[in-house]
Structure formats: structure tokens, C-alpha cells
Amino acid sequence: MSNEQDTRTAFMEATYRALCKxxxxxxxxxxxxDETDKSKAALHYHFDGKDDLFRSFLxxxxxxxxxxxxxxxxxxPVERLVALVRRVLDPVDDEGDRQFNTAxxxxxxxxxxxxxxxxxxxxxxxxxxxxxxxxxAAAVEAGQYGPDxxxxxxxxxxxxxxxxxxxxxxxxxxxxVSMREHLVEDLLDLLVDGAEVPVSPAHTDATTVxxxxxxxxxxxxxxxxxx
Amino acid sequence: MSNEQDTRTAFMEATYRALCKxxxxxxxxxxxxDETDKSKAALHYHFDGKDDLFRSFLxxxxxxxxxxxxxxxxxxPVERLVALVRRVLDPVDDEGDRQFNTAxxxxxxxxxxxxxxxxxxxxxxxxxxxxxxxxxAAAVEAGQYGPDxxxxxxxxxxxxxxxxxxxxxxxxxxxxVSMREHLVEDLLDLLVDGAEVPVSPAHTDATTVxxxxxxxxxxxxxxxxxx
DNA sequence: ACTAACTAACTGGCCAGTCAGTCAAAAACG
DNA sequence: CGTTTTTGACTGACTGGCCAGTTAGTTAGT
Numbered sequence: 003m004s005n006e007q008d009t010r011t012a013f014m015e016a017t018y019r020a021l022c023k024x025x026x027x028x029x030x031x032x033x034x035x036d037e038t039d040k041s042k043a044a045l046h047y048h049f050d051g052k053d054d055l056f057r058s059f060l061x062x063x064x065x066x067x068x069x070x071x072x073x074x075x076x077x078x079p080v081e082r083l084v085a086l087v088r089r090v091l092d093p094v095d096d097e098g099d100r101q102f103n104t105a106x107x108x109x110x111x112x113x114x115x116x117x118x119x120x121x122x123x124x125x126x127x128x129x130x131x132x133x134x135x136x137x138x139a140a141a142v143e144a145g146q147y148g149p150d151x152x153x154x155x156x157x158x159x160x161x162x163x164x165x166x167x168x169x170x171x172x173x174x175x176x177x178x179v180s181m182r183e184h185l186v187e188d189l190l191d192l193l194v195d196g197a198e199v200p201v202s203p204a205h206t207d208a209t210t211v212x213x214x215x216x217x218x219x220x221x222x223x224x225x226x227x228x229x
Numbered sequence: 230m231s232n233e234q235d236t237r238t239a240f241m242e243a244t245y246r247a248l249c250k251x252x253x254x255x256x257x258x259x260x261x262x263d264e265t266d267k268s269k270a271a272l273h274y275h276f277d278g279k280d281d282l283f284r285s286f287l288x289x290x291x292x293x294x295x296x297x298x299x300x301x302x303x304x305x306p307v308e309r310l311v312a313l314v315r316r317v318l319d320p321v322d323d324e325g326d327r328q329f330n331t332a333x334x335x336x337x338x339x340x341x342x343x344x345x346x347x348x349x350x351x352x353x354x355x356x357x358x359x360x361x362x363x364x365x366a367a368a369v370e371a372g373q374y375g376p377d378x379x380x381x382x383x384x385x386x387x388x389x390x391x392x393x394x395x396x397x398x399x400x401x402x403x404x405x406v407s408m409r410e411h412l413v414e415d416l417l418d419l420l421v422d423g424a425e426v427p428v429s430p431a432h433t434d435a436t437t438v439x440x441x442x443x444x445x446x447x448x449x450x451x452x453x454x455x456x
Numbered sequence: 457a458c459t460a461a462c463t464a465a466c467t468g469g470c471c472a473g474t475c476a477g478t479c480a481a482a483a484a485c486g
Numbered sequence: 487c488g489t490t491t492t493t494g495a496c497t498g499a500c501t502g503g504c505c506a507g508t509t510a511g512t513t514a515g516t
Contacts, residue, residue: 009496046472104341163393173337
């Protein structure tokens with residue numbers, strides 16, 4: 003063991019764990035090192051400082067993201083589109099994933115100050131945009147969506163809505179599932195009158211039971227998710 | 230001059246300016262003091278530490294926000310709704326405001342870790358939600374929107390979309406105006422067939438010319454640190 | 457003379473980054 | 487083959503800078 007590449011990868015995974023535990027704002031090099039059997043100095047040996055480490059980490063995340071959004075080609079285009087949206091807007095069942103989303107918000111918030119971050123985030127956005135637009139185009143092709151549907155415009159709408167869902171979920175603890183299904187409905191409403199798609203079931207049942215995070219000891223103000 | 234209240238207010242304004250200059254992540258007490266003719270210690274005299282200062286600052290912002298979203302009762306409900314959306318999603322003409330939005334994103338990103346922040350942010354969200362829902366309800370009342378329109382659902386949709394616009398604008402530098410007008414169109418599409426509203430003009434002209442941020446030196450791949 | 461509103465200087469803790477080694481395994485050599 | 491040199495991966499201890507918060511005063515108003 004212990005060739006360069008393995009160690010770097012180990013540090014990437016450690017960064018992920020440390021990020022979930024501590025959040026971006028008070029993540030130290032020591033925290034990351036503590037998630038491995040290596041020392042803090044070893045981190046500095048493999049990466050040229052915190053910035054370089056994080057740049058690498060984002061690239062590493064991007065790879066994973068590409069896999070997550072990759073199309074699974076079974077079903078009609080709209081079914082696959084809905085599946086994509088659900089995949090991207092789902093991770094909330096896992097506590098670790100929720101914490102990661104939270105930390106990822108912090109990274110987004112740093113993007114304006116860090117060119118390197120912003121460039122990678124643009125890629126995340128553009129890749130997802132591309133995938134959505136492709137599926138919308140396929141839906142038009144297949145006659146599920148009207149011929150005057152603009153894939154890029156729909157994709158833009160979807161992307162903005164997705165970012166909004168992530169943000170509201172993280173910042174105020176709004177309910178992801180209800181926002182997500184709202185979006186899914188919008189997508190289904192676009193179907194041309196003839197073409198029904200048997201997608202909608204299999205959600206809001208087991209999934210809705212989450213989000214006690216919020217109901218716990220919080221003030222009285224709530225309002226948030228509507229009711 | 231120099232009674233307690235005035236000084237506190239001066240510090241609130243100073244915090245705003247300092248936040249725009251430095252961003253939340255590396256905002257120091259000194260930075261804030263430097264925006265006034267007072268010393269850093271004076272800050273500690275008036276506020277019980279950074280946390281308390283920021284809690285107060287958020288409350289101060291909230292007041293301003295309430296004024297910003299307050300309804301100006303001229304025109305039909307839908308006109309006022311569109312005006313509200315434009316008001317909330319506009320500030321981009323002013324460089325200072327843009328920086329503030331950026332800094333505000335950082336605050337949102339800290340909300341999951343700070344109960345105090347989250348509670349105030351919930352208020353921001355709930356108040357805007359309430360205002361939107363009220364206008365939608367008024368539109369239904371006035372026959373502009375169909376009687377089966379659910380104000381809360383529309384408001385939720387609008388809120389999520391607005392958060393998404395803020396986030397995408399800050400994180401990847403997406404164009405606010407085009408996203409905003411997209412939302413405005415959605416709102417106008419909801420009108421019942423008879424009722425046209427002469428709102429849409431007056432936008433996208435001078436405002437669209439922004440965003441050179443990106444076209445500059447942005448490569449194709451980077452690859453960062455690996456080899 | 458008392459107090460509210462300050463200030464300059466200081467303290468203590470934290471954290472990124474550095475440095476002078478250690479150590480084992482691979483090359484180089486005779 | 488055995489010995490020496492080199493190199494890559496790593497560590498513990500340290501440093502320097504930064505920053506929130508404190509303290510021991512000073513000043514101005516009443």
C-alpha cells in the first residue's frame with residue numbers, strides 16, 4: 003500500500019468525512035488528517051496547502067456527481083427525467099448526506115471569492131443542465147413534450163428550482179420531498195395531452211416521514227414549508 | 230450625539246459595509262470598527278461578542294427587508310405580485326448590493342450551524358411567503374387567477390425559485406434578470422384566459438449586459454493538482 | 457464625584473504552514 | 487551477492503500571524 007495515488011484518494015475520502023463532521027467554515031487540516039492514519043504534515047506533503055487540497059477535492063466530487071446524474075436508459079424520456087430529478091434531490095434519507103449538502107452550501111457561498119471553486123461549480127451546473135436539456139429534447143423527439151418546448155429553457159428552470167430546493171432545505175430546513183414533488187408535477191404538466199406517464203407513485207410515503215431535524219427544539223416561528 | 234441607540238445603529242450600518250467589503254467568512258470585529266470612527270473595543274462594549282452583534286445585525290436587516298417587500302397598493306394584484314418579484318430579485322444594478330447578496334449567501338450557509346441565524350432566516354422566508362401568498366389570494370379574489378389556484382402552493386414555488394436564483398447568481402454568476410423574467414412569465418401564464426395584464430416591458434435591455442466575469446480566463450479542464 | 461462611553465495595549469488560543477529529521481524500500485555499485 | 491546511497495513517504499515539534507475578547511485606564515457630560 004501507500005503509493006501516492008492511494009494516499010491522495012484516502013485524503014479525499016477523509017476530507018469528505020471531516021467536512022460532514024465539522025462543516026466547511028471550521029474545517030482544519032488537522033480535522034482532515036485525523037480522519038486518516040496519517041499526520042497533518044503528510045497532508046501538506048501531498049497537497050500544496052489548503053486551497054490546492056480543496057480544489058482537488060472539488061474535482062473528486064465532480065467525478066462522483068457525473069456518475070450520479072448519468073442517465074439510466076430505461077423508460078420513456080420523461081420517466082428518466084423525473085428519475086434524475088429525484089436522484090439529485092433525494093439524498094436526504096442519509097444523515098451523512100444531509101450534512102454533506104449543508105457543507106456543500108458553504109462551498110457554494112465561497113465560490114464568489116474563489117475562482118477555482120466557481121469554475122468547478124459551473125461545471126456541476128452545466129453538466130446537470132446538459133443532462134436535463136438532453137432528456138427534455140428526447141421527450142420532444144418522442145412526442146411526450148410539445149414540439150415547441152425549448153429544452154434549454156426548461157433545463158434552466160429546473161436547475162434554478164433545484165438550487166432553490168437545496169438552499170431552502172439547508173438554510174431554513176424546508177421539506178425537500180414536497181419541493182421535489184412539486185417540481186416533478188411541473189414536469190409532468192408539460193406532457194402533451196394524450197401522453198400519460200405512469201410515474202408519480204412510489205414517493206411521499208416512507209420518504210415524508212423524515213425531517214424531524216426541524217420539528218425538534220426550534221422556536222415558534224416555523225411557517226416555512228407552508229402547511 | 231452618541232447615545233446608546235445611535236451608536237448601535239452606526240455599528241449596524243458599519244457591519245453592512247464591512248460585510249460587503251470582506252464577505253462573512255473573513256469579517257473581523259476590527260473590519261467593522263474600521264467602518265466607524267470608534268474602536269474595536271467599543272464594539273465589544275455595545276454588543277456581547279460577535280455572535281450577539283450578528284444576531285442584532287440580522288434583526289436589523291429583517292426590518293429593512295420587511296419594508297422592501299411591503300406591498301405598494303397600486304395596480305392589479307398580479308401587477309403588484311410581479312413588481313414584488315422584480316423588487317426582490319433586482320438589486321444587481323448596484324455593485325454594493327451584489328456584494329451584499331453574496332455575503333448573505335454565506336450567512337444562509339451558516340444557518341444550519343447557528344440556531345439564531347436559522348430562526349431569523351425562517352422569518353425572512355415566511356414573511357416573503359406570506360406576502361406572495363396574499364397577493365396570489367388577492368389575484369384569485371379579483372378573478373385574475375382561477376378559483377382553484379392554491380396561494381400557498383404558488384408561494385412555495387415562487388420562494389423556491391427565488392432562492393434558486395439568488396444561489397445560482399452568487400455561486401456561478403448566472404444571469405439574474407433572465408431567471409427573474411422566467412419566473413415573471415410563469416406568473417403571467419397562470420392568468421385566466423380572459424385577463425391580460427400589460428406588465429412585462431421595461432427590463433432585459435441595459436441590465437442584460439452584465440456577466441463578463443465568466444468569459445474571461447476560464448479554461449477548459451484544469452485538472453488541478455493530480456498528474 | 458460619578459458614570460457612560462469610550463481607547464490602547466495586551467492576552468491566549470487557534471491554525472496553516474514549515475522544518476529537521478526518521479525509516480523503509482528501491483537503486484546503484486563493486 | 488552484500489553494502490552503500492538515494493529517494494519517497496512520512497512525523498513531531500515548532501513558528502508566526504491572526505483575531506476575539508479583556509483590562510486598566512481616559513475623557514466628557516451631568
